[in-house]
Amino acid sequence: MNSAENDLSIFERGERASEDYFTGNAWVKFLVPKSEIFNCQIANVEFEAGARTNWHTHGGGQILIITTGSGYYQEKGKPAQKLEKGSVVQIPPDLEHWHGASAEKGLSHIAVNTNAHLGVATWLEKVTDEEYRSAK
């Protein structure tokens, strides 16, 4: 990331995302810890080009709000959708999916984990290079 892009960042990078659940370089900055008062958890996730989550589900659903860059969101068995600045994705509870950056450009999104009492994330297998390339 060059300094001009860095100036556009809204949040600090936060913690390196686990290799167990992500492919490539990604960072997670928690904005609101899992909260009983608000019944949600909110984080910012920054993906370098080519980085993506594993396939996974959210017991309580998740909303993605894309703030910079470009990338993909794919539900199991469906074509990938392109993401860009301003995209909003509504991910229903228990729907298997992945999201991440494009191969050429990074992606940052805010992730709102709703109905946190129903579970935040269940991590599944990696998105293979073949699956990722087919998202183009």
Next chain:
Amino acid sequence: MNSAENDLSIFERGERASEDYFTGNAWVKFLVPKSEIFNCQIANVEFEAGARTNWHTHGGGQILIITTGSGYYQEKGKPAQKLEKGSVVQIPPDLEHWHGASAEKGLSHIAVNTNAHLGVATWLEKVTDEEYRSAK
């Protein structure tokens, strides 16, 4: 707003905010309509310099995520807090407060209305010019 600032906007401006509930020029773009699946409602709010909400409460609480500019958040009976890019505010249910831009610079924030089944917003009296000036 000049074109350089405009290029930094993440979302379209949306609808003009009601004069009944806001002072000055503000725009509300709904990102996620009130949803039973996610039990929340999410909007982006853009305030011109000097613009602010009325005093109000949220039955289910609200999270503010500031994406650009500078402004204030004030809880009834407490000093105002300054807001800037990257600020996150957790507003508990039924707490009387207001938020808005600084006098010199606009403000944009994402507003996550949590526990939407408990009510999204109850609007109260205007923030007077005297109250607003004392926030500086």
